[in-house]
Amino acid sequence: MTWRPLLAGAACVLAGLSGLSGIARAQPSPAPGDDKVLRVCQDPNNLPLSNRALNGFENKIAALFAQQLGWKLEHTWFPQRMGFIRNTLRAKEENSDRYKCDLVTGVAKGFDMAATTRPYYHSxxxxxxxxxxxxxxxxxxxxxxxxxxxxxxxxxxxxxxxxxxxxxxxxxxxxxxxxxxxxxxxxxxxxxxxxxxxxxxxxxxxxxxxxxxxxxxxxxxxxxxxxxxxxLVSQPGMKFDFEIAMAVRHADKDFKQRIDQLIVANEAKIHAILEQYGVPLVDEQGKVATAPPAAKAP
CATH class of the missing domain: 3.40.190.10 (Periplasmic binding protein-like II)
Structure with missing residues (x-):
């Protein structure tokens, strides 16, 4: 019997043990909100959705959620373009296991790069x-x-x-x-x-x-x-209306459930904020449900 397979096998075992040791040393990322901070990922210059001055309706809704949770609100700013999720929801703070942010406040229903909440408006x-x-x-x-x-x-x-x-x-x-x-x-x-x-x-x-x-x-x-x-009203083969949800990481199931509960509990308040910003809302058939209001957004 040759000794080479035995040495190769021993090397595999040692490599496996080394890998397990590395896994054991790795620290899991903190759960969203474990420190009573709601970290949101938003665009710094995209009114009426969001901006750094916190004048967008996504800013207002995030602030509403933080208030109801009793948490501090923090923002990670990045333009909503190529690399947005990679640089926000999937990015970790420097020299830390904590993610930069935990909640994207506006994605289309079914967005496949993250887990989406229930929709909170349809436009x-x-x-x-x-x-x-x-x-x-x-x-x-x-x-x-x-x-x-x-x-x-x-x-x-x-x-x-x-x-x-x-x-x-x-x-x-x-x-x-x-x-x-x-x-x-x-x-x-x-x-x-x-x-x-x-x-x-x-x-x-x-x-x-x-x-x-x-x-x-x-x-x-x-x-x-x-x-x-x-x-615009959707036509056969041409869809113009979309349901908009929020997004969290796929693994953050408890956090997603908490955001879903906030969306349900604050449906009337969210609707009022959207109307204040002139957001045209449509029904399940894609037909206009409300006309944009005359009042100007703050």
Whole structure:
């Protein structure tokens, strides 16, 4: 019998013991909230969702949850673009086993990079235009297509690349009239609401398509021009409405259950906050459930 297999086997056993020793020495990450701190992951410049000044509705809802838990509220700021989850929910503090944050306050239902809570609102993409510029009768995509062809061909349209509206624009041969915007740019000073607050209001474009909460907020808070924001109704094969939830790490099941309970217990308060920010809400069929309020967000 050769001795080589015996040495190889011994080496495997030692390696296995070494690995087990390493596992034994590893410290598990602290559970979310074990120190009475609610750590949220949010975008520092994306109103009406969130910003560093805590003026967004996600900021307000996070503060509400922290208050009810009796916990301190802390933020990890990172732009919601490529690498957001990697740099927030999955990132640990330097020289620590604790994660930087434990709760992402806005993801689409079914988001697969984390475990999602129950949805806390349901909204839709919207189209926005300046009132009094010839589009006041447009209340739906069908109305837009019913415009005189010459008027429709002159429209300068703003839309976000890769958004659900892209297929509709392509199907209706409007792509050549579109100025494309990026929701995930490399410039931290840029924000999605610029398409409405700056370019639409100034007349650079005539019609903008944007996520409903963004369109509703900037339309209601427009200072230089009266802007209408019309929620889009999903069509066969084209979904414009989405349910929005929060996200935690897959392993944090108890924490997810606690957030679910807070969402249920605060349904009325959350709804009031969303209405205050002009968020268009839709029902289960994707039809408008509430009209954006006239009051301006704080």
């Amino acid at each position: 839709s993409y919207a189209m926005a235009y300046v009132r009094g510029k010839g589009l006041d009768g447009v209340r739906s995509l069908d109305d837009l297509l019913a415009l005189d062809p010459a008027q429709r061909r002159k429209l300068r349209i703003g839309a976000f690349a890769g958004s659900p509206v892209t297929d509709w624009l392509l199907q209706n041969r409007l792509m050549e009239q579109v100025t494309w915007y990026q929701s995930q740019t490399g410039d931290a000073e840029q924000y999605p609401g610029e398409v409405i607050e700056k370019d639409l209001a100034s007349g650079k474009i005539d019609l903008a398509f944007a996520w409903g909460p963004i369109a509703g907020y900037f339309a209601r808070n427009a200072r230089t021009a009266p802007i209408a924001a019309i929620p």
